[in-house]
Amino acid sequence: MLAYRVRMKLSTMVIWVGLVMGVASGARAQALDPKGLSAALAAKPAGAAAEQLAGQIRTWFGGSENLLKGPAPKIDDLTVAWAIEAPGLAANAPAPRVVSDVVAFTMPLVKVGDSGLYAGVASLADGYAMSWHYEVGDRRLGGGQLETYETPADGRERPGVPKGTLKPMPAWESQIFAGTTRDWWVYVPSQYTAASPAAVMVFQDGNGVKDYVPIVFDNLIAKGDMPPTVGIFIQPGVFKEGGRSNRSFEYDTLSDQYARFLLEEILPEVEKTVKLRHDAASRAIAGASSGGICAFTVAWERPDQFGKVLSWIGSFTNIASGKTVREGGHNYEALVRKTPKKPIRVFLQDGANDLDNANGNWPLANQTLAKSLAYAGYDYRFEFGKGFHSNRHGRAILPDTLRWLWRGYQVSESHAR
Numbered sequence: 001m002l003a004y005r006v007r008m009k010l011s012t013m014v015i016w017v018g019l020v021m022g023v024a025s026g027a028r029a030q031a032l033d034p035k036g037l038s039a040a041l042a043a044k045p046a047g048a049a050a051e052q053l054a055g056q057i058r059t060w061f062g063g064s065e066n067l068l069k070g071p072a073p074k075i076d077d078l079t080v081a082w083a084i085e086a087p088g089l090a091a092n093a094p095a096p097r098v099v100s101d102v103v104a105f106t107m108p109l110v111k112v113g114d115s116g117l118y119a120g121v122a123s124l125a126d127g128y129a130m131s132w133h134y135e136v137g138d139r140r141l142g143g144g145q146l147e148t149y150e151t152p153a154d155g156r157e158r159p160g161v162p163k164g165t166l167k168p169m170p171a172w173e174s175q176i177f178a179g180t181t182r183d184w185w186v187y188v189p190s191q192y193t194a195a196s197p198a199a200v201m202v203f204q205d206g207n208g209v210k211d212y213v214p215i216v217f218d219n220l221i222a223k224g225d226m227p228p229t230v231g232i233f234i235q236p237g238v239f240k241e242g243g244r245s246n247r248s249f250e251y252d253t254l255s256d257q258y259a260r261f262l263l264e265e266i267l268p269e270v271e272k273t274v275k276l277r278h279d280a281a282s283r284a285i286a287g288a289s290s291g292g293i294c295a296f297t298v299a300w301e302r303p304d305q306f307g308k309v310l311s312w313i314g315s316f317t318n319i320a321s322g323k324t325v326r327e328g329g330h331n332y333e334a335l336v337r338k339t340p341k342k343p344i345r346v347f348l349q350d351g352a353n354d355l356d357n358a359n360g361n362w363p364l365a366n367q368t369l370a371k372s373l374a375y376a377g378y379d380y381r382f383e384f385g386k387g388f389h390s391n392r393h394g395r396a397i398l399p400d401t402l403r404w405l406w407r408g409y410q411v412s413e414s415h416a417r
Contacts, residue, residue, distance in 0.1 A: 032060045034079040038121035041110055050113035057083050057112060057119055067117065070134040070142020078148045080122050082109065086136045087116035093137055101131040124148040127393070129353055129386040145353070145388040149396035154219040155212065161222045162190035166214050172269070176261040180237030180246050183207065184266070187214045187231035188274055189221050197275040199229040199282040202262060204251065204291030206233025208391070216398050226406040227282070230274055232266065251287070251294035252320035252329060256301040258294055263305060280307035280343065284405060288312040288391050290319065293329045296346065303342040308405045312349045312394035316369050317360030330360055336372040346373060346380040347401050349394045351387030362389065
């Protein structure tokens with residue numbers, strides 16, 4: 001009986017230890033994030049623990065082959081993680097490092113385990129931007145553009161906030177842009193009722209922004225910071241024959257064609273199932289890059305229909321130069337000054353490291369347009385950061401941008417349907 005009890009105790013201990021080890025192993029095997037890697041490196045792992053961490057890093061960064069090339073960093077708000085494989089590096093050689101191309105940033109990486117894997121984590125400032133690369137001995141590898149921003153509180157899902165619905169729509173075959181088809185989606189806030197027509201906001205290049213704008217809408221509508229607003233997320237057209245994109249023609253051309261496309265095709269289709277308001281104050285339009293100038297053009301051509309514009313990294317440059325080589329969006333800075341003021345509210349965002357090419361200089365174009373809007377007395381705001389040609393800055397300030405665009409909003413019953 002005593003031997004049986006001893007065996008039972010030993011078995012129980014083995015099972016208990018196995019469970020504990022399994023839980024610990026599971027915790028170690030959890031997917032990494034930049035802050036987790038920072039903590040793991042700070043612990044200075046050695047032996048089996050270091051090799052296990054090296055395996056996690058390799059998995060996270062896409063394997064050893066990718067790490068040999070100098071992969072892109074992993075970013076979580078302001079915390080950034082880099083890693084690289086440098087096998088055969090001499091013992092007395094300096095550790096691989098991450099170096100900025102212009103701004104003074106240098107970070108030596110830490111060796112992980114006995115292999116040639118090196119990693120490091122940095123905490124950067126909100127709005128920081130740089131182009132960077134790896135240095136391994138006398139070699140320069142990888143690199144790219146980096147921007148860091150805090151995710152705003154209203155850019156995250158909040159418990160208890162009513163969630164709207166995002167519905168994919170059947171591919172749209174346009175008559176105004178003949179021969180094209182496009183994907184699009186419609187967001188309807190949970191507060192919508194047929195008895196109270198909704199405001200509407202149209203987003204160009206909708207496939208990307210549809211994944212995060214509805215969260216911001218949910219939060220701001222619940223707080224009363226913007227009215228219940230239907231979101232339309234629409235892609236540029238693609239020709240059915242040949243698959244050629246029609247994006248630049250639709251977005252960069254200075255004409256009323258895209259405005260007519262929205263007013264005559266898209267909005268009536270949405271209104272088959274959702275009642276929308278028809279006053280310009282209840283209609284906003286947004287886009288980035290060529291989608292930004294497209295948004296401005298729609299409101300410029302039809303200020304009676306769209307009263308609010310949001311442009312990120314707007315392409316107010318000579319992309320659509322036409323036969324005369326001077327028909328593009330660079331003309332707006334002069335048109336705004338020479339044309340009677342239009343009843344539109346405009347939010348512009350750009351960064352000092354935006355594009356500079358044969359079509360123009362994006363930072364200068366946006367600054368010049370902002371100066372023209374100020375000169376002409378427009379209700380406008382311009383946010384100028386350090387970023388590149390990306391939506392990162394715009395996304396980080398989106399909740400405050402929408403609050404500004406919709407501030408003072410009042411319903412006009414005469415335009416409701």
